[in-house]
Structure formats: C-alpha cells, structure tokens
C-alpha cells in the first residue's frame with residue numbers, strides 16, 4: 001500500500017451520523033458477488049476496461065431486484081413439449097436515464113436486460129468548488145411522463161446530482177422514478193430519502209462517508225475518469 005500514490009484525499013473528514021435506511025432503500029453490503037466485484041473496482045491498479053466491465057456486472061446484479069416489481073401479463077406459448085401460459089413484461093416501455101458521464105456505463109447492461117426500454121440523457125457535472133450540479137445536456141423521450149423511469153449513476157455522493165435529475169424529471173411530470181447506483185454515501189442517501197421519499201433507491205454498496213473534496217470514502221475515485229480513462 002505504501003508505494004501507491006493516492007490521487008484523492010483519503011481522510012474521512014466529513015463526519016456523518018449513521019443513516020437510517022427506509023424500506024424503499026435497497027443496499028447489498030455483504031452480498032458475496034457484489035462485495036468481491038466492488039473490491040476489484042476499488043483497487044487503484046484495476047484498468048479502465050475491467051472497471052467498466054465490473055460496473056456492467058454489478059448493474060445487472062442490482063437490476064434483478066430493481067425490476068422485480070414490474071407488472072407482467074400472460075402469453076400463450078408452445079414449448080417443445082406442450083402449450084402453456086408464459087409471462088411477459090406488461091405496460092409501457094421503461095425509460096433509462098443515465099447521468100452523464102459515468103451513468104452511461106450502466107445503460108447498456110440495463111438495455112441487455114430490458115431491450116425494449118427507451119433512453120433519456122441528463123448531462124451534469126459537479127462544480128469542483130461548490131459541489132453543485134451544473135446542467136449541460138438534457139434530452140428525454142417525448143412521452144416520458146407516462147413511463148417508469150430508472151435514473152442511473154454509479155456514484156451517489158452528496159446526492160446533489162441525483163436530487164437535481166429527479167427534481168427535473170418530476171417537473172416534466174414523471175411520477176414513478178427509481179435510482180440505481182453502485183456506491184452510495186450516507187449523505188446522498190439521506191438527502192434522497194428526505195427530498196424524494198417516493199423514489200426507490202437500489203445501491204450496490206453503502207460506504208462510510210465523504211472526504212473534504214466530496215469524494216466517497218473509501219469509494220472508487222472519480223468514476224467517470226475510471227470508466228472512460230480520462231486521467
């Protein structure tokens with residue numbers, strides 16, 4: 001460990017009380033598959049190609065739960081043995097909303113599972129001084145307000161980006177919104193639970209807190225840079 005030069009401040013300086021998780025918040029700490037994959041992602045020596053692949057795998061693992069409530073309808077099918085009644089997902093097509101950039105890595109694995117889903121794009125970045133989200137791109141499917149929405153972002157740190165995105169989606173009439181992430185800080189989870197109690201959170205791992213620069217500790221570092229190899 002001694003010869004690794006850490007790019008980000010590693011000290012947990014923002015002390016935060018333990019967050020009380022609401023029943024609508026789903027966290028998977030302790031799940032062997034998720035813990036082992038996230039540990040490889042945390043490792044500073046993991047290359048970008050592997051990091052991206054692991055984002056995809058963990059996204060699919062939490063999607064298993066995030067999609068469990070979807071309504072189904074019956075469909076007659078014939079197996080090689082006999083006719084039977086199968087199921088298919090009913091209702092309007094879902095909308096995936098990756099928060100650019102890092103959320104893009106979660107979009108394709110979700111599409112693999114629900115290929116019928118539409119995609120909307122929310123481009124925001126955190127101002128490095130204020131940590132407030134700055135919007136630079138917004139493109140949603142026309143009739144998004146009548147569809148179930150899944151906001152995708154690997155990192156829920158202060159919660160500012162997720163709160164901004166969900167608030168904008170509500171302004172245009174979206175009623176059923178879920179958030180899916182890889183790592184959450186107590187601060188971000190607390191903010192989302194308080195401001196958007198109607199939004200279900202599916203987050204692979206709850207970490208300890210934030211450092212002085214608003215990075216999650218122990219975290220993954222800058223997820224966008226690690227996914228796209230920009231640092």
Ligand code: PRP
Pocket residue numbers: 099100101102103124125126127131133153154155156157158159160161162188214222223224225
């Ligand atoms: C990261 C991350 C989230 C945001 C989380 O994006 O992907 O969108 O920070 O932080 P918050 O909860 O405090 O808002 P970043 O602004 O670094 O942009 P990038 O994905 O383009 O790198």
Ligand code: URA
Pocket residue numbers: 102155157214215216217219220221222223224
């Ligand atoms: N954004 C990231 O990419 N990582 C963090 O730890 C916090 C915000």
